[in-house]
Amino acid sequence: xxxxxxxxxxxxxxxxxxxxxxxxxxxxxxxxxxxxxxxxxxxxxxxxxxxxxxxxxxxxxxxxxxxxxxxxxxxxxxxxxxxxxxxxxxxxxxxxxxxxxxxxxxxxxxxxxxxxxxxxxxxxxxxxxxxxxxxxxxxxxxxxxxxxxxxxxxxxxxxxxxxxxxxxxxxxxxxxxxxxxxxxxxxxxxxxxxxxxxxxxxxxxxxxxxxxxxxxxxxxxxxxxxxxxxxxxxxxxxxxxxxxxxxxxxxxxxxxxxxxxxxxxxxxxxxxxxxxxxxxxxxxxxxxxxxxxxxxxxxxxxxxxxxxxxxxxxxxxxxxxxxxxxxxxxxxxxxxxxxxxxxxxxxxxxxxxxxxxxxxxxxxxxxxxxxxxxxxxxxxxxxxxxxxxxxxxxxxxxxxxxxxxxxxxxxxxxxxxxxxxxxxxxxxxxxxxxxxxxxxxxxxxxxxxxxxxxxxxxxxxxxxxxxxxxxxxxxxxxx
Numbered sequence: 018x019x020x021x022x023x024x025x026x027x028x029x030x031x032x033x034x035x036x037x038x039x040x041x042x043x044x045x046x047x048x049x050x051x052x053x054x055x056x057x058x059x060x061x062x063x064x065x066x067x068x069x070x071x072x073x074x075x076x077x078x079x080x081x082x083x084x085x086x087x088x089x090x091x092x093x094x095x096x097x098x099x100x101x102x103x104x105x106x107x108x109x110x111x112x113x114x115x116x117x118x119x120x121x122x123x124x125x126x127x128x129x130x131x132x133x134x135x136x137x138x139x140x141x142x143x144x145x146x147x148x149x150x151x152x153x154x155x156x157x158x159x160x161x162x163x164x165x166x167x168x169x170x171x172x173x174x175x176x177x178x179x180x181x182x183x184x185x186x187x188x189x190x191x192x193x194x195x196x197x198x199x200x201x202x203x204x205x206x207x208x209x210x211x212x213x214x215x216x217x218x219x220x221x222x223x224x225x226x227x228x229x230x231x232x233x234x235x236x237x238x239x240x241x242x243x244x245x246x247x248x249x250x251x252x253x254x255x256x257x258x259x260x261x262x263x264x265x266x267x268x269x270x271x272x273x274x275x276x277x278x279x280x281x282x283x284x285x286x287x288x289x290x291x292x293x294x295x296x297x298x299x300x301x302x303x304x305x306x307x308x309x310x311x312x313x314x315x316x317x318x319x320x321x322x323x324x325x326x327x328x329x330x331x332x333x334x335x336x337x338x339x340x341x342x343x344x345x346x347x348x349x350x351x352x353x354x355x356x357x358x359x360x361x362x363x364x365x366x367x368x369x370x371x372x373x374x375x376x377x378x379x380x381x382x383x384x385x386x387x388x389x390x391x392x393x394x395x396x397x398x399x400x401x402x403x404x405x406x407x408x409x410x411x412x413x414x415x416x417x418x419x420x421x422x423x424x425x426x427x428x429x430x431x432x433x434x435x436x437x438x439x440x441x442x443x444x445x446x447x448x449x450x451x452x453x454x455x456x457x458x459x460x461x462x463x464x465x466x467x468x469x470x471x472x473x474x475x476x477x478x479x480x481x482x483x484x485x486x487x488x489x490x491x492x493x494x495x496x
Contacts, residue, residue, distance in 0.1 A: 041304060050167075090116045097139050097318035100283075100395050101487040102176075102403040110140030123155050130155070143173035162235040168228065175225040177282045180291070180376060181408035181447040185456060186482065190220045190482070200402065202487035207267040216275040222281050223255035225377060245326075245385060246275040248334070253296035253377050259283045282376075293375025300336040301328045305385045305416045315472040316494065317350040318360050330373075340373035343384050348467065348496050358421030358433075365414045365496040369449050372409070380407045387496075392443040392458070395489040396496075399441055399480025400460035402487075408445025412452070415441050415496060421468070434470040439495075440479065458482070466494070 036302035096108035112134040117123065123130060131153050139147045148168035156163045178184050187196035188203040192194035192211070206210040207217045233247030258277045267273040278410055279287075286294035295300075305326035327343045330336045353361060368382050380390040382397065391397030393405030416439065423434040444457040462480035469475065478489045 018474040084261050086114070086116055086364060087118055089113060092332045094412045096136070097490070099488070099490040101489070102142070102394055103144045104141035106138060106140035106144065108136060109294070110134055110136040123158065123484070141172075145169070145171040155376075157318035158385045160236055162237075164235070164262040165230070165232040167230050170228070171224075171226045172224075175223050175484040176221055176402055176404040177223055177280075177376070178221055178402075178405055178407070179281060179285065180379065181445050182451075184445055189330075190217050190281070191251045191284065192217045197398060198484055201486075205266075210265045210267050210273060210275045211278075211470050214275055215278045216263065218265045218275070219258040219277050220280050223280065224258070224259065225356075226254040226256075226378070227251055227465075240490050241309050243305075243309065243385075245303070245307075247303045248301070249268065249303065249328075250298070250300045250335070252298055253293070253375070255294065255296040255377065257283050257286075280411075286289075291376050292373060293377055296377070298339040299330060299337055299338055299363075299378055301330040301373055302334065303383075307385050311350060313471070316468055316474060317362070318352050320350055322386070326383055326385055328383055338373055338375050338378075340368040340371045342368065342374060342381075342383065346382075360419040362419055362494070362496070363415065367410070367412050369410045374409065376407075380404045380410065382411065382413065393446065393485070395478060397441070397492060398443050398460050398482070399439070399462055399478055399495075400487050400488065401458065401480075401485055406443065406445045408447060408456060410446040410449055410452070411443065412446070412457070413441075413443040415439065417464075417495065419466075419494075431470050435464075435466040435468060435474075437464040437466060439464065439478075464495075 031164070031293065040369050041078030061236050091111065091113050093111040095108060096110060098106045100106075112132060114129045115131040117130045121130070130153070133149070133151050136147060138144075146168070147170075148166055150166045151164065153163045179186070187198065188200065189196045189249050190203075190207060193206060197206070197208070209222055210216050229249060231249045232248065233245060235243060235245045257280055259279045261277050262274045263277045265273055265275040282291070282294070285291045304324060305324065307322065307324040309320075309322050311320035311322055324347070325343070325345050327341065330338050332339060344366060346364070348364045349362070352359060353359045366382060366384070370379065382389040382391065387396075389396040391404060392407070392411060392413060393401035394403035397415075398405070417437045418439075419435055419437045421433050421435050425432050438461075440459065440461050442457045442459040446452060460480045460482035462478065464476050464478040466474055466476040474493050476489075476491055476493065476495075478487075478491075478495070480487050480489075
């Protein structure tokens with residue numbers, strides 16, 4: 018069983034799958050290397066929950082080498098995930114691997130010579146994430162890794178809660194003088210049909226269609242330092258629900274349809290405070306550098322992962338938007354009690370963009386391995402809705418205490434059981450100069466995870482915030 022994209026999905030349950038701003042998220046995933054399964058992408062999160070594969074730079078162990086297939090072969094896996102944001106997601110992924118023969122010197126050093134897969138994924142709340150991926154870890158006997166992806170992403174329930182500091186305001190909508198501290202109460206009021214036959218049911222949502230093509234080149238140095246470069250080409254089609262017939266609730270509490278009143282997106286586009294209201298081409302170039310000292314990538318006990326990346330969109334690439342976005346981020350893992358299966362895991366990140374970023378790309382945290390979208394949703398702020406807080410500048414910090422409290426073996430399959438209480442915090446800003454420790458949004462909760470043969474992590478997370486709660490069933494650690 019595998020995962021699928023996180024919503025907006027940026028690769029993620031397929032974590033590289035909610036999930037996220039399709040082009041940026043996907044490119045980051047493409048540059049990072051193959052995925053193994055995670056939340057849908059938080060827009061654009063590829064396959065959710067799939068751990069990233071990294072090319073071997075040393076010789077394979079003799080027992081692994083003896084079992085390695087010669088030539089080509091097919092494998093496949095189903096995709097099954099659930100989250101408060103995307104509902105139930107199902108799909109499938111089929112891989113083709115080409116290993117070559119044992120006379121090729123790369124046979125002992127690389128997981129494969131070429132790998133291609135095709136994926137189809139859809140969810141009950143209207144997310145689609147389909148793509149074709151190609152990966153060559155040591156292309157043409159060189160130390161360079163080449164990847165490309167052709168993707169079609171659509172999310173008919175993409176969220177828009179305003180941008181920057183405006184998104185921090187209490188939940189409210191034009192049709193009501195009230196503000197709400199509970200998302201359930203707020204959503205219940207949105208669904209109501211007014212006397213004139215209109216509703217605000219889709220006030221915070223829009224329909225996003227975004228195909229994209231991505232390519233990247235990567236090189237590792239001394240096994241811990243990685244340099245990446247890539248290009249992304251995407252086209253966004255925005256459909257606003259204003260004036261359309263949508264599902265709502267009548268005065269008797271029964272399901273009905275009504276005409277959608279102006280959405281939040283329509284209001285802010287009309288006010289001229291949003292870039293990208295008409296969609297269009299968003300093409301960019303990426304450069305990234307990362308340092309990785311983790312002892313075991315899918316489930317680290319010690320080490321760190323530090324990264325910096327810059328995306329530059331330009332009319333020179335055919336983009337309708339000109340901007341620069343950068344991220345600085347770090348993850349650390351520490352086992353404070355020798356001999357005990359207890360790990361403190363932390364992550365911190367700051368992403369900042371120049372003016373001109375289209376709103377549908379602004380939600381991206383372009384991590385080099387597993388891009389995320391938010392803030393909000395399974396991979397950033399659990400317990401808040403996907404993309405609840407988005408801005409030109411976004412900050413994020415997460416802390417988990419991962420305790421492995423049990424082990425078992427069933428028919429040569431090894432399982433370990435992990436409990437992980439967590440705290441998530443983050444905040445959007447209008448500009449870097451406004452960075453402050455005040456008004457950060459926080460959530461907390463716990464995850465129950467199962468490690469299957471060390472590398473595959475199945476996770477069930479429950480997060481609670483001041484305004485909402487969320488449940489997420491997916492693959493892979495959050496970070």
